[in-house]
Amino acid sequence: GHSFIAMDRTAVADVSPTGAFARKASTFRNAFDANGAHPPEAHRYVLVVSLACPWATRCLAALHAKGLEDVLDVAVTHPVWGKTRPNDPNDAHAGWRFVKPGTVVTGPSGRGAFEADARCSATACEGAEFVRDLYEICGAPTEQRFTVPLIWDTLRKTIVNNESSEILRELNTKFQDFCSSDAAREVDLYPxxxxxxxxxxxxxxxxxxxxxxxxxxxxxxxxxxxxxxxxxxxxxxxxxxxxxxxxxxxxxxxxxxxxxxxxxxxxxxxxxxxxxxxxxxxxxxxxxxxxxxxxxxxxxxxxxxxxxxxxxxxxxxxHPSLNPHAIVPCGPNVDLDAAHGRDGPYPR
CATH class of the missing domain: 1.20.1050.10 (Glutathione S-transferase Yfyf (Class Pi); Chain A, domain 2)
Known part of the structure; x- marks a missing residue:
C-alpha cells in the first residue's frame, strides 16, 4: 500500500495499484442557458480559481480573452494548500483556501511561511474559507474532490460547473452580450x-x-x-x-x-x-x-x-509526500519577454 500518501481527495490520492496516476472526473456539468437555471447574467457568477492551477488558469485566460473581467467576479485561492478542517484531528484533508492578503500561512505539514499577496481573495462568497465549503454548501457527494476551477451561482448558491474544459467553452460563447469590446466578442477559441x-x-x-x-x-x-x-x-x-x-x-x-x-x-x-x-x-x-x-x-x-x-x-x-520541507527551488527564470519571431512564414 501507499500509506505515506495521507491526503485524501487531492491529486496525490489518485494513484492506481500499479503506481500509476489516474485523474478523477468532475461532477458538476451544467451549462449557461437563457431559459434554464443558470442564464448568462452580469454580476451573478463567480469564477473560483487558483493562479497556480493549470486547469483553472485556462478558464481565467478565456475570461480575459473574452473581456469578461467585469461580468463574472473572480475569486483567487491562496496558492498553498492547508488543512480544510484544522480543528478536526480525524479529518486530514488539505486543499484550496481563501486567505486575506497580508496573512501568513504554512503548508499542510506546518512548514514554510507563505504570505497571501494582493491577488488572493479573503473569500469567494457565502463567507467560505475553503473551496471545500462551497462544495459542502451545495451538497456535493462525500467522495467529491474539492477542485478548482468552478463557477459559483450566487443566486442559487450552487456550483454551475467544475469541469475546466467545459467552463472554457461556456465562457467562449455564452456571454457574447457582455464582452467588453468588439475585439473580445470576435475572439473564438473553438472555431x-x-x-x-x-x-x-x-x-x-x-x-x-x-x-x-x-x-x-x-x-x-x-x-x-x-x-x-x-x-x-x-x-x-x-x-x-x-x-x-x-x-x-x-x-x-x-x-x-x-x-x-x-x-x-x-x-x-x-x-x-x-x-x-x-x-x-x-x-x-x-x-x-x-x-x-x-x-x-x-x-x-x-x-x-x-x-x-x-x-x-x-x-x-x-504536497508533503513529495517535498516535506517545502523548499522552493530557484528555477531557470527563462526570459519570456525576449522576441519570439513566430510571425512567419510557415513551414520553417
Whole structure:
C-alpha cells in the first residue's frame, strides 16, 4: 500500500495499484442557458480559481480573452494548500483556501511561511474559507474532490460547473452580450472549421502532456514513471513538429488548444522539470516550442492568467509526500519577454 500518501481527495490520492496516476472526473456539468437555471447574467457568477492551477488558469485566460473581467467576479485561492478542517484531528484533508492578503500561512505539514499577496481573495462568497465549503454548501457527494476551477451561482448558491474544459467553452460563447469590446466578442477559441482538429489535439495533449506531467510526478513505481515520461516527451516532440509547420498548435489561428497546452508548458521549466522529474529536456531548449511559449506569454490574456509566485509556492509547498520541507527551488527564470519571431512564414 501507499500509506505515506495521507491526503485524501487531492491529486496525490489518485494513484492506481500499479503506481500509476489516474485523474478523477468532475461532477458538476451544467451549462449557461437563457431559459434554464443558470442564464448568462452580469454580476451573478463567480469564477473560483487558483493562479497556480493549470486547469483553472485556462478558464481565467478565456475570461480575459473574452473581456469578461467585469461580468463574472473572480475569486483567487491562496496558492498553498492547508488543512480544510484544522480543528478536526480525524479529518486530514488539505486543499484550496481563501486567505486575506497580508496573512501568513504554512503548508499542510506546518512548514514554510507563505504570505497571501494582493491577488488572493479573503473569500469567494457565502463567507467560505475553503473551496471545500462551497462544495459542502451545495451538497456535493462525500467522495467529491474539492477542485478548482468552478463557477459559483450566487443566486442559487450552487456550483454551475467544475469541469475546466467545459467552463472554457461556456465562457467562449455564452456571454457574447457582455464582452467588453468588439475585439473580445470576435475572439473564438473553438472555431467551427477547426473543431475536429482541436478535439483531436486536445485528446493527446491532455493524456500525455497536461495530465502526463502529473503521471510522471505522482507515479509511485519506476515502471509507471518510465512509461509516463516516454509518452510525455514523445508528445512534446510531436508539438515541436507541428509548431515548425504552423504558428499555433491547430493551425494559423490561436484557439483553446493553445490555451490548454500553454498552461502546462509555462509551468514546465519552473516546476515540473524538478518536481515531477520531467528532466529530460527544458521547454526553452526546443527551438519552435520555446518561441511559441514566449509568444503566448506575451498575449495579455495569458500573461494575466500566469503568476509564477503562485505557481511555485503551490507545487513546492502543497504536497508533503513529495517535498516535506517545502523548499522552493530557484528555477531557470527563462526570459519570456525576449522576441519570439513566430510571425512567419510557415513551414520553417
Amino acid at each position: 467551427e472549421h477547426l473543431r475536429p482538429k482541436i478535439d483531436e489535439i486536445n485528446q493527446w495533449v491532455y493524456d500525455d502532456i497536461n495530465n502526463g506531467v502529473y503521471k510522471c510526478g505522482f507515479a509511485v513505481s519506476q515502471s509507471a514513471y518510465d512509461e509516463a515520461v516516454k509518452n510525455l516527451f514523445s508528445a512534446l516532440d510531436r508539438c515541436e513538429e507541428l509548431l515548425a509547420r504552423s504558428r499555433y498548435i491547430a493551425g494559423d489561428v490561436f484557439t483553446e488548444a493553445d490555451v490548454r497546452l500553454f498552461m502546462t508548458l509555462i509551468r514546465f521549466d519552473e516546476v515540473y522539470v524538478v518536481y515531477f522529474k520531467t528532466n529530460k529536456k527544458f521547454i526553452h531548449q526546443y527551438e519552435h516550442m520555446g518561441a511559441y511559449v514566449r509568444e503566448l506569454y506575451q498575449m495579455p490574456a495569458l500573461r494575466r492568467a500566469t503568476d509564477f509566485a503562485h505557481i511555485k509556492q503551490h507545487y513546492f509547498a502543497s
